[in-house]
Amino acid sequence: MPHINLTNEYPGIRSLFIYRPETAAPMNALVQAMLHNPHPSLSAGERELIATYVSRLNTCKYCCNIHGAIAKHQLGNNGDIVQQVLADPETAPISGKMKDLLKIAAKVQSGGKNVFPEDIELARADGASDIDIHDAVLIAAAFCMYNRYVDGLATWQPDDAELYDKMGEQRAREGYLTPPFKVTNTTESRES
Amino acid sequence: MAHIELNNDLPGIRGLMAYRPKTAEPLNAIQPDQLSLT
Numbered sequence: 001m002p003h004i005n006l007t008n009e010y011p012g013i014r015s016l017f018i019y020r021p022e023t024a025a026p027m028n029a030l031v032q033a034m035l036h037n038p039h040p041s042l043s044a045g046e047r048e049l050i051a052t053y054v055s056r057l058n059t060c061k062y063c064c065n066i067h068g069a070i071a072k073h074q075l076g077n078n079g080d081i082v083q084q085v086l087a088d089p090e091t092a093p094i095s096g097k098m099k100d101l102l103k104i105a106a107k108v109q110s111g112g113k114n115v116f117p118e119d120i121e122l123a124r125a126d127g128a129s130d131i132d133i134h135d136a137v138l139i140a141a142a143f144c145m146y147n148r149y150v151d152g153l154a155t156w157q158p159d160d161a162e163l164y165d166k167m168g169e170q171r172a173r174e175g176y177l178t179p180p181f182k183v184t185n186t187t188e189s190r191e192s
Numbered sequence: 193m194a195h196i197e198l199n200n201d202l203p204g205i206r207g208l209m210a211y212r213p214k215t216a217e218p219l220n221a222i223q224p225d226q227l228s229l230t
Contacts, residue, residue: 026221033215120195130196134212 069168
């Protein structure tokens, strides 16, 4: 049960967005700009993988599941890549550049000062542009905020893989700015 | 020195925002003075 009365039945960050529209608008616009809008050299799926991975490192179930589902749909319905990145980015079937960016993202998650020049050099050697590096750091930093926001208020985070997949499909297709569909929060799904 | 070339001399987050206006706009809007919080 959420720490405060959110007066709505939406899961995860959506319940917080509905509760506090003033802060929801810029937070949602930020995620749209970081993850969904066109990017010169990182696909939406690749950016979603960074968000998913950081959310896993922060053990945020809702964010990891929803962005994992969005990543899957952005990557041609390939959920295996998502699971392999979560298991171990080094052995996952992704580019060397993506492995380097995920390494930088993990360092940002543990503390911004943990990113060293050699991490940046490695990413550059594998073809990362400055924009790629900037955006990987920003996505990692922003998801530390979103993850703590979602967990710090103990939002409802369902255990329903099918639900996350359905919500993820919507976000991959529509982006972040359209209204969420209604989720039935039954006692059963709360207890599962 | 910043890890990437920001092409400006602004300090801290201002340098990052000048470098990347597309993400700066919503980030700036998160600032309390930009929000009509009551």
